[in-house]
Amino acid sequence: MNFDATTIIYILEIVVGGLLVGIGVHFVPVGGAPAAMAQATGIGTGTVQLAAGSGLTGLLSAGLMMSVTDNLWPIIATGAVGAMIMIDATMLTGSWIYAYAVGAPFASAKVNYDPITGFSQPPYVAPGTVGQGIPTICYVSGTIGAAMGGVGGALIYYPLVMINNNPSLSAVFAIGIFLVNAVLASWNIQGTIEGFHDPKFKKWPAAFKACLVSTFILALVAVIITGGA
Amino acid sequence: MTVGGGAAGAPAAFDAKKIRIYGLAGSVLGIYLAWILNTVTGTDIFSFIGAVAALFGVVMGANAVRRVCGYGIGTGVPSIGMLSLGMGVVAVAFGLSVADQFGMGALSVIVTLVYAMIFGYVVGVIANKVIKFNIPVMEEGLTDLAAGGAMAIMGWSFAISGSLAFADIVNDVINTGYIAIIFICGGLAILHPFNANLGPDEKQDRTLVNGVMVGGLSTIATGICAFLTLTPAAALLQLVVGFVIWYYFFMWYYRLVKRDASAVVGTGLLPPSAL
Numbered sequence: 001m002n003f004d005a006t007t008i009i010y011i012l013e014i015v016v017g018g019l020l021v022g023i024g025v026h027f028v029p030v031g032g033a034p035a036a037m038a039q040a041t042g043i044g045t046g047t048v049q050l051a052a053g054s055g056l057t058g059l060l061s062a063g064l065m066m067s068v069t070d071n072l073w074p075i076i077a078t079g080a081v082g083a084m085i086m087i088d089a090t091m092l093t094g095s096w097i098y099a100y101a102v103g104a105p106f107a108s109a110k111v112n113y114d115p116i117t118g119f120s121q122p123p124y125v126a127p128g129t130v131g132q133g134i135p136t137i138c139y140v141s142g143t144i145g146a147a148m149g150g151v152g153g154a155l156i157y158y159p160l161v162m163i164n165n166n167p168s169l170s171a172v173f174a175i176g177i178f179l180v181n182a183v184l185a186s187w188n189i190q191g192t193i194e195g196f197h198d199p200k201f202k203k204w205p206a207a208f209k210a211c212l213v214s215t216f217i218l219a220l221v222a223v224i225i226t227g228g229a
Numbered sequence: 230m231t232v233g234g235g236a237a238g239a240p241a242a243f244d245a246k247k248i249r250i251y252g253l254a255g256s257v258l259g260i261y262l263a264w265i266l267n268t269v270t271g272t273d274i275f276s277f278i279g280a281v282a283a284l285f286g287v288v289m290g291a292n293a294v295r296r297v298c299g300y301g302i303g304t305g306v307p308s309i310g311m312l313s314l315g316m317g318v319v320a321v322a323f324g325l326s327v328a329d330q331f332g333m334g335a336l337s338v339i340v341t342l343v344y345a346m347i348f349g350y351v352v353g354v355i356a357n358k359v360i361k362f363n364i365p366v367m368e369e370g371l372t373d374l375a376a377g378g379a380m381a382i383m384g385w386s387f388a389i390s391g392s393l394a395f396a397d398i399v400n401d402v403i404n405t406g407y408i409a410i411i412f413i414c415g416g417l418a419i420l421h422p423f424n425a426n427l428g429p430d431e432k433q434d435r436t437l438v439n440g441v442m443v444g445g446l447s448t449i450a451t452g453i454c455a456f457l458t459l460t461p462a463a464a465l466l467q468l469v470v471g472f473v474i475w476y477y478f479f480m481w482y483y484r485l486v487k488r489d490a491s492a493v494v495g496t497g498l499l500p501p502s503a504l
Contacts, residue, residue: 048307049307052311169322169399172318172408173318173319173322176316177319178315179314179315180315180352183309183312186308187303187360191303207360209355210356210359210360218348222319
């Protein structure tokens with residue numbers, strides 16, 4: 001493998017993809033176990049599950065598009081849309097359960113007024129909890145985060161397939177890169193976040209630096225791998 | 230087994246260094262032993278030794294999960310298990326491919342291990358310095374985790390393909406999608422023990438025995454996969470070995486649970502009011 005200009009572009013694409021995954025995690029309203037009990041705002045599962053779920057859906061849809069065309073832009077767009085559909089479906093069905101089964105009003109404990117709808121939040125936050133359900137701002141933020149994750153996944157997958165021509169090996173390798181970045185980002189937000197309006201969102205530069213270093217090391221070895229027989 | 234020295238009844242604390250040495254030596258030597266036996270005899274009947282070697286990596290990884298997560302990482306134990314396997318799968322793909330390009334397929338285990346440990350150490354430094362975890366054992370723990378995850382994937386991949394050649398593993402494990410089974414089952418074996426046993430009364434021997442038990446279940450899974458890639462005899466042997474490991478360590482684990490619990494009582498079936 002000789003390091004020509006194309007290889008450098010591939011490395012850059014993988015690094016940018018990894019960074020998008022790392023930053024995208026900060027947008028997704030991750031509530032963790034407290035949210036599963038409707039005692040915190042967000043989706044009731046962990047960051048890694050959500051990031052992996054949206055990323056893998058993005059990867060699958062990007063792979064499907066890549067079987068048809070080699071053009072980078074439709075592949076990226078398909079990846080983003082796939083991941084957005086996955087996270088939005090999760091949030092929508094989760095919202096039905098929070099609204100009609102748990103019976104909790106959707107409220108954020110991190111802001112006094114929802115920045116998008118302008119609705120007042122504190123009166124609806126149950127005492128002893130930090131919000132419930134998935135308010136509008138979290139839904140919008142989660143969709144943005146999923147789009148970034150999907151674009152990131154497609155950006156990692158595309159150069160890998162171009163290098164080794166083996167979709168399954170590329171997918172496995174992309175999942176590895178994806179999980180490393182998602183876990184580093186989730187450690188940065190300490191497990192839970194509401195979205196871009198959350199004060200914790202200001203910590204993103206740390207995840208940016210962490211994902212930059214880790215993805216760069218991974219990208220350097222990714223371009224050496226061949227596709228096998 | 231690396232935990233074999235501990236008689237049930239004593240909550241013996243095994244030194245992390247000792248577990249690391251046994252884990253690394255056991256997994257590397259085990260995979261090579263399986264490879265040599267398979268190559269010399271010209272069969273694939275010894276592939277199950279690769280699965281047993283993976284258990285050494287699992288124990289090392291489970292112990293590292295236990296040490297790091299004991300400090301509390303805020304995101305739940307599964308995240309660190311997925312990180313371990315994520316680093317492992319990248320290291321395995323790299324190690325196999327590079328060794329293949331240099332024409333020395335047998336070196337792949339060493340290359341994988343070296344890359345996994347370096348990358349794990351770097352991620353540990355990042356976690357402490359950039360994300361500011363300030364967990365003293367973070368670098369060490371993630372080095373162990375990456376190595377354990379890589380060796381687990383390597384061992385079980387060998388157990389399915391019966392060969393260390395890159396082309397064989399790509400054809401038998403990655404292109405068939407069995408890598409996903411190894412990924413999740415291996416991840417469970419590494420992350421589940423501490424996730425299931427954590428708490429103030431967590432004991433090291435109980436956690437590690439649980440890890441080997443889940444590893445036995447994973448070996449059953451790879452044994453089923455092996456029916457489509459190896460000869461039926463080799464696959465059946467692997468299935469039986471997996472079942473024996475699972476049964477032995479399940480009974481051992483149950484003994485440890487009874488030892489550590491204040492009381493074990495049967496609740497019977499559902500109460501009549503629920504039926």
